[in-house]
Amino acid sequence: MNAEFFDAIAQIEREKGIPRTFMHEKIAQALVTAYKRDNAGISENIVVELDDERKEVRMYLQKTVVEEVTNPALELSLEQAREISPTSDVGDVVPISVETRNFGRIAAQTAKQVIIQGIREAEHGLVYQEFNSKEHEILSAQVSRFDTRNGGVVMEIGGSKGDKTEAILMPGEQVREETLSIGDRVKVYVVEVRKSSRGPLILISRTHPGLVRRLFELEIPEIHAGIVEIRSIAREAGHRTKIAISSNDPNVDPIGSCIGPRGARVGGIVEELRGEKIDIIKYSDDPVEFVTAAMALADVVRAEILDDGKSCRVIVPDDQLSLAIGKEGQNARLAAKLTGFKIDIRSKSQWEAEAAVR
Secondary structure (H helix, E strand, C coil): CCHHHHHHHHHHHHHHCCCHHHHHHHHHHHHHHHHHHHCCCCCCCEEEEEECCCCEEEEEEEEEEECCCCCCCCEEEHHHHHHHCCCCCCCCEEEEECCHHHCCHHHHHHHHHHHHHHHHHHHHHHHHHHHHCCCCCEEEEEEEEEECCCCEEEEEEECCCCCEEEEEECHHHCCCCCCCCCCCEEEEEEEEEECCCCCCEEEEECCCHHHHHHHHHHHCHHHHCCCEEEEEEEEECCCEEEEEEEECCCCCCHHHHHHCHHHHHHHHHHHHCCCCEEEEEECCCCHHHHHHHHCCCCCCCEEEECCCCCEEEEEECHHHHHHHHCHHHHHHHHHHHHHCCEEEEEEHHHHHHHHHHC
């Protein structure tokens, strides 16, 4: 154990961010394990000291001085003790230097594995700590490979030190109509970071509504500054998103801010979402106004909140009924998610016929 050994520890600290104190603990643990391997499992009286200043590793076997030795592994006689330290007396603990170079090949290999495992654990801990703080944020990721076992897409995301870390895009978090190829770069939403025996498991998503929220916060300065506020989002990934916004400044048009000059701002978000349609809705505290705006694609003749306070009846022109409902009910479904109201859509003629009967 010489200066090069301590220089290597310092280099690991610089390059990987693993504290040298942690490495010292793992090295001490490795040396104790190696000694235990060569000495019938006895290790409770071993002390390891790592001296950074002198760049020395010292290992001691502590034995208690006794009048009659019954356990040679832990005890030594007064005569033996005074050969090491002339002032020793019964009851004293005498440190006996241990030469690590005398360890057997298997013991040395065991020590090496303990150190390697320690480095791996520290790296996993640092990765978990870094990405756990990024839960519910968006990151740029590159497609690395496809996991044929579970249909997941393995993607690489960059750490603060430029290191690449793998994250998993599970089938349920993939946009069905989206085709990804190896090397593609996309934005992803960090759903969760879990600890596992193989290191941190970073779960990411391309379908989560949070991805749209973070993209708007990233692309729209007024949202980032808190002038324009996102009130709610309803999303069917790959098809359409409805987002309700409001302005905290009467002089700022929230919809205009999000659309941008010639649609450049929202256009960038649509491009990142690979063509997903986005309806930007102006939020209102008035439920009728809010539901009317949420219908987006269709004109609304009349809207009324029903007696239960949780439902809303919406009347649209006859020729816009299918438009209001949307393909496979998508527009009505998203409007309901966005507003929190159960929406009953009727054509004008249906409503008039029902009114006549009543």
